[in-house]
Amino acid sequence: MGTWHNGAAAVVTLTFDVDAETPVLAEGRRYADNLMTMSHQSYGPDVGVPRILDLLEDMNVPATFFIPGWVAEHRPGLADSIVQRGHEVAHHSYSHRSPTSMTADEERADFERAVEVFSSQRIEIAGHRAASWGASWQTPSLVAEYGLIYDSSLMGDDRPYEIATNLTPIVELPVHWSLDDWEQYAFLPDPHIGSVIESPVKVTEMWRAELDGMRRYQCLFNLCMHPFLSGRPGRIMALRTFIEETLEAGDVHFARCRDLAQAVRDDASISPRRLVRPPVPPDVYPL
Amino acid sequence: MGTWHNGAAAVVTLTFDVDAETPVLAEGRRYADNLMTMSHQSYGPDVGVPRILDLLEDMNVPATFFIPGWVAEHRPGLADSIVQRGHEVAHHSYSHRSPTSMTADEERADFERAVEVFSSQRIEIAGHRAASWGASWQTPSLVAEYGLIYDSSLMGDDRPYEIATNLTPIVELPVHWSLDDWEQYAFLPDPHIGSVIESPVKVTEMWRAELDGMRRYQCLFNLCMHPFLSGRPGRIMALRTFIEETLEAGDVHFARCRDLAQAVRDDASISPRRLVRPPVPPDVYPL
Amino acid sequence: MGTWHNGAAAVVTLTFDVDAETPVLAEGRRYADNLMTMSHQSYGPDVGVPRILDLLEDMNVPATFFIPGWVAEHRPGLADSIVQRGHEVAHHSYSHRSPTSMTADEERADFERAVEVFSSQRIEIAGHRAASWGASWQTPSLVAEYGLIYDSSLMGDDRPYEIATNLTPIVELPVHWSLDDWEQYAFLPDPHIGSVIESPVKVTEMWRAELDGMRRYQCLFNLCMHPFLSGRPGRIMALRTFIEETLEAGDVHFARCRDLAQAVRDDASISPRRLVRPPVPPDVYPL
């Protein structure tokens, strides 16, 4: 049955993508002209992150913060302030442009530039999450090539798995749209980043249903949140309650992604999967 | 009053469209470049289907799996593994391109290609569901011409009916948007396949309301699900509860589509309807 | 305080727009090629209307059915079958194209063509509702010119009012998006007619809140439904419960639109409003 979950019914990784202005700028640098939009995004690192760090300390649970290189670069003390609280900082591209929107060379350059930012700040990184989860077929190899041990962008399972690459295999800690706060809370008219603002009552009800199902199937509950969204007062209180109830369940293990990835590596029952691009006949499917 | 429902207050057909990558590829083969998107779709046959098969065994209820020919072809043992568990496999086009997006010749070629795949795998098929339910006026005749006895793509009633064709009549097992998990759960930004991710609590509440109404009007509750959506832990647990409660009601009959279609054929109170394309004056309605 | 409500806390007009294929064809006659879509729309008159008529009889409440001329013409007995049950049939354009999408001459021709259809079927009509509620500034005058006494397309109040025209004033029975089943239940991918399918539990909760508020402010609860939507089993059962609870409240009056319009005419406290197109400076607002 494997050892990666250390006997827990389910493993929870709380992850926060500290995107700040980058997802908006990736839609066009002209959006920097919009002061309201910029203030909407800066709320994340300025207000959301400190509040989240305090919550995690109150709850005594670890978390992983995926930060674009551009954000770490423009807010020099940010990444370190997170590491100092015992949490993990991980690679989330440089610019928050999706790999699938770039050429292979552009993806590599963007990837490397983020590595250099963290290196210059002496932030040791062990894993990667693609911007907008838009991983290309090259992404796993880049992760391996730059010495990282895990990725967290794919959806091929709801339990950790290993992916073969040209170099060493990497661990995949899969995500899912239903465990992302963006689709529930995000709203901006231009760029259009969301349609409906849901109540945290609905959102945590849905997450609770998924976690309870995962406790039956022994899965990874890899929750993706954004400080500019989940840092809001009503939402962070709902998250607090969600964590409290999960701790009370008593059979769930909270982990940083890097620690979980190491446990997956050490699990002899898991063998690397070779991912193959599906063959697509041009006479059947148009471009 | 008819015999098709065998005295039950309502009949339930659990159906699963095992689309895998096809609905995304039908939007453009370029989407095969997106590793995350491909992993999102492969979750269906890889993780969702085995979990669903186990649930059906636990509940001891039969189901029907509509599979595109392309999917059956690229995953050789898949269709047979479903049949071996006592369930039905049915025709769901070859490529998952909608008939209304193709010429009549293209629709026929696509239809036939799927027939050949199932024939080569010795999977006996008895019915058809159009990709995206996008049936053309030619579709019922194709169903009859290739020897199938039923279609399940239309919405002209909420009870089974018969459709006259150039050949023998076929049975229609009608579907509806409100009994499809896609509109409730599906989300991908590109191709854009959905806007809001709903909680399974809301979804099963809505399905419960519809089934309760159908028990009053003696209807067919033809539920359409997708393994890459409803195979997720929280959703499959909600489906489990839904099935359990339905079994407890005691007045609902679960059937495979093919068995229900046969019962409809045997019901002397049902006469074939002749479907006629509405006459549309060009001076009233623009193209 | 007026007499139009006859002392009731609120007045309810149940209205059903029997649109059948017309709203889809108004988006383009090419949609007639899509058999599923056509079946989706024909469900309204074929299945929804008889079920609704039975419900109204069970509840012993009157209703008003707005029917496009095209629909009445192509289903010759439909309008009469509704009148025979004691309900009102009213004018809902000929083609279900919005007046704001037509020239003044086109609107007039479409309006007149519907009048002729009802006249030829000996269906006496007294009121009008614009297709898609898209009334033009000419619409009220057309209503008066063709001898109708009320319109039901505007949103300038939540109580009936009178509108001055070039001829006699007409009564306006205002509608609202929040009292329309379309925005809650409608879904078709192409033409795109809706995004989210809501549960009838939410919908009737929202309608209940509005009716309760209207009972405080003595308003008109003018509910707009569509047989192809609200005729579905789960939704019609929710409507049944909604009507039952409203009847139990004991202070709400149900009326046909024509009877209410007559009561408004007879209410000396109501004076016609002169509607004026707002002056819009071209230097402030672009075209």
Place this chain on the structure above:
Amino acid sequence: MGTWHNGAAAVVTLTFDVDAETPVLAEGRRYADNLMTMSHQSYGPDVGVPRILDLLEDMNVPATFFIPGWVAEHRPGLADSIVQRGHEVAHHSYSHRSPTSMTADEERADFERAVEVFSSQRIEIAGHRAASWGASWQTPSLVAEYGLIYDSSLMGDDRPYEIATNLTPIVELPVHWSLDDWEQYAFLPDPHIGSVIESPVKVTEMWRAELDGMRRYQCLFNLCMHPFLSGRPGRIMALRTFIEETLEAGDVHFARCRDLAQAVRDDASISPRRLVRPPVPPDVYPL
């Protein structure tokens, strides 16, 4: 800890944007052709505002009404009728075109024209909210230049803050999409101003969650409503209940924006922030 909140757990500013026809006309003056749409918008000042004023009197709480100059100009007694009831009227642009959609000169001219309207009506204004919250980097300086003391368009915090300008600093009373009734209630098909109409039960549940969170973090609950939306019977009743429950909590202070802004100015613990447009490299982010 500051003094701006006067010891309350949270401060509530009830604000109403009396937009009337302007947000629709800003999408194109051609929309004035649509009588229904115009009636939908005029409901705000005609029906919603008087109802809201009565509610505020019943609850004995103050509010702030942001009015576009065009609206005040075309409804001469409107602004004064609000001031006479003890509430605040504030600047909401002239035309309700977003600053980010205009040149700097256009924004200035629009800003000034609204100042002149209020001056000519002897309505003393102290604050500003950008149309659609679309503040440009110039907006805060305009606010200071025209002698206003606060703006309410940004989202950089959920507590009041000060912004440095070329002249004196101004107070920012931040807003947020989740505390706006527009995203919950607004619907029009053309111009498309919203997708889903939510129940007031959900909306006040969400606002309650946010206010409760804000009571923990001592924030500003700056609620933005629109009379054409929240003036509807069911919604205003939900607002009534929301205010009643908030008053009962006993630890929340209700204020007009101008009074709160003055308290922020008087709070020695708050220092002006210098807002800086983020540097955006053109080689990283496309236009």
